[in-house]
Amino acid sequence: MDNNLVVHEQLASVQRCSHDYQVSCGNCRLASICLPLALENEDINKLDDIIQRGKPLQKNEHIYREGDEFNSVFAVRSGTLKAYKTTDDGREQVTGFYFPGEILALDGISADIHASSAMALETASICEIPFDALEKLSSALPSLQRHFLQLMSREITEDQQLITLLSKNTAEERVAALMLGISTRNTRRRLSPTQFRLAMSRLDIGNYLGLTVETVSRVFSRMQKLEILRVDNKEIEILDTERLRTMASLGS
Amino acid sequence: MDNNLVVHEQLASVQRCSHDYQVSCGNCRLASICLPLALENEDINKLDDIIQRGKPLQKNEHIYREGDEFNSVFAVRSGTLKAYKTTDDGREQVTGFYFPGEILALDGISADIHASSAMALETASICEIPFDALEKLSSALPSLQRHFLQLMSREITEDQQLITLLSKNTAEERVAALMLGISTRNTRRRLSPTQFRLAMSRLDIGNYLGLTVETVSRVFSRMQKLEILRVDNKEIEILDTERLRTMASLGS
DNA sequence: ACAATCACTTGATACAGGTCAATAAGCAGA
DNA sequence: TCTGCTTATTGACCTGTATCAAGTGATTGT
Numbered sequence: 001m002d003n004n005l006v007v008h009e010q011l012a013s014v015q016r017c018s019h020d021y022q023v024s025c026g027n028c029r030l031a032s033i034c035l036p037l038a039l040e041n042e043d044i045n046k047l048d049d050i051i052q053r054g055k056p057l058q059k060n061e062h063i064y065r066e067g068d069e070f071n072s073v074f075a076v077r078s079g080t081l082k083a084y085k086t087t088d089d090g091r092e093q094v095t096g097f098y099f100p101g102e103i104l105a106l107d108g109i110s111a112d113i114h115a116s117s118a119m120a121l122e123t124a125s126i127c128e129i130p131f132d133a134l135e136k137l138s139s140a141l142p143s144l145q146r147h148f149l150q151l152m153s154r155e156i157t158e159d160q161q162l163i164t165l166l167s168k169n170t171a172e173e174r175v176a177a178l179m180l181g182i183s184t185r186n187t188r189r190r191l192s193p194t195q196f197r198l199a200m201s202r203l204d205i206g207n208y209l210g211l212t213v214e215t216v217s218r219v220f221s222r223m224q225k226l227e228i229l230r231v232d233n234k235e236i237e238i239l240d241t242e243r244l245r246t247m248a249s250l251g252s
Numbered sequence: 253m254d255n256n257l258v259v260h261e262q263l264a265s266v267q268r269c270s271h272d273y274q275v276s277c278g279n280c281r282l283a284s285i286c287l288p289l290a291l292e293n294e295d296i297n298k299l300d301d302i303i304q305r306g307k308p309l310q311k312n313e314h315i316y317r318e319g320d321e322f323n324s325v326f327a328v329r330s331g332t333l334k335a336y337k338t339t340d341d342g343r344e345q346v347t348g349f350y351f352p353g354e355i356l357a358l359d360g361i362s363a364d365i366h367a368s369s370a371m372a373l374e375t376a377s378i379c380e381i382p383f384d385a386l387e388k389l390s391s392a393l394p395s396l397q398r399h400f401l402q403l404m405s406r407e408i409t410e411d412q413q414l415i416t417l418l419s420k421n422t423a424e425e426r427v428a429a430l431m432l433g434i435s436t437r438n439t440r441r442r443l444s445p446t447q448f449r450l451a452m453s454r455l456d457i458g459n460y461l462g463l464t465v466e467t468v469s470r471v472f473s474r475m476q477k478l479e480i481l482r483v484d485n486k487e488i489e490i491l492d493t494e495r496l497r498t499m500a501s502l503g504s
Numbered sequence: 505a506c507a508a509t510c511a512c513t514t515g516a517t518a519c520a521g522g523t524c525a526a527t528a529a530g531c532a533g534a
Numbered sequence: 535t536c537t538g539c540t541t542a543t544t545g546a547c548c549t550g551t552a553t554c555a556a557g558t559g560a561t562t563g564t
Contacts, residue, residue: 085416088501093416107412110405139391152404153362159411160359164337164345166418167462210419212552217513249340454542467521469543
């Protein structure tokens, strides 16, 4: 319990830094994993000029909704977001979770209309990057063009991994893979790879992984019993990364 | 039976046209749905200059394999291909089928290594587009840059649709959606939307849709009994597009 | 501080689709 | 044309996860 509090405080303080409206790409601690990656200082300023920083989003607020006109892509500065589509019969499909440094709305480029909705799972701040300006700047800066194409390609490979997960893996394997994924992304962001708070509900997790809430809950309970995870509501501690990894890659 | 033969002949003759090695983007009948889309005549020639056309691939030949160095993307000129990944435990996950006019290997950009393998499901011819040259040309031709980004974005939205399909839909709905998808793509390519020959095996279909061969086979049989499809081995005729559509969108 | 609502857990039961098995129909090579 | 091999179909049975149901624990707004 006390432990959890400590983690909260760490997370909160780290995130508070970047809540600063005046932050620029040049001094953003996420620059090394976000769009500016691979840009020279001088070029970062050019990118900086086109980026708009708005006021933080509250929990459950949308950045954009499916069907909205597409004008910008968005970088997460702090907080966690989910992207989701609404199916013809009104149900929801979560297509991804987005953490600081990651880019949203890449699926809107194809039809000039957002193909999914994006909602904050907790208080979050984002950078808006007008797409027209980004395109122009990309033409002039080959390394930015290259990096942006790589980001899009990464989105494709990640979607394909999810496809494989949904198509081939058991409930246990899916949950294990998600926990490992979050752990890895935390490492990149210099946060603890073994202790974190899930911003998303069991419903969102289940929805993302193609499982019901009940199944997700049962898997968590089972993993706790096996002493692979410690689960205290949204607070997760990975106790045995090795066994978790084995579990995720089909117990081979 | 006789009917099927006629369809074969039509397909074969259409494909024979584009088997011509000397074809250029300017006179390729797929120009309107492929990369040249949105380019002026003069610019098409520039694109043409960087494209390499090789000799046709035989059935089961690979264009590239997962892990190969990434240098080019590929456009399908004729035939059908599948892209697939091999999972850690050695199983296969088909991530997509590719028809004439469609672009493969977009998932290789992110890590400069092909993230999947691509195999011909029947005799096929392809255009190789060296990526470095395409990047340079894109910087100079905004409409090419835009179109290429749109292609990548389309790949993302298509993957997301597959994610939804795998996560939410029954076996019947998945197969129905695939048949409709092929029908739609055939329309774009000015082929019959109601009669076609599947280049892929039941195994590939099942693999793509997260189902076993047996289930795919049973679904086909059921749809035949309901007089929605006529199935004669790989030959498919859609008898009732409306009911097929209802089936695909969750019987609502 | 208190409802009232919402999120999560756990158990009992049902069913879609997987697995195993046997057969039939295509197809490639001799 | 025959042979052997691969692919597809069909049936019987089994299992993992959904569904339904009940209860407990969080969170939110007043």
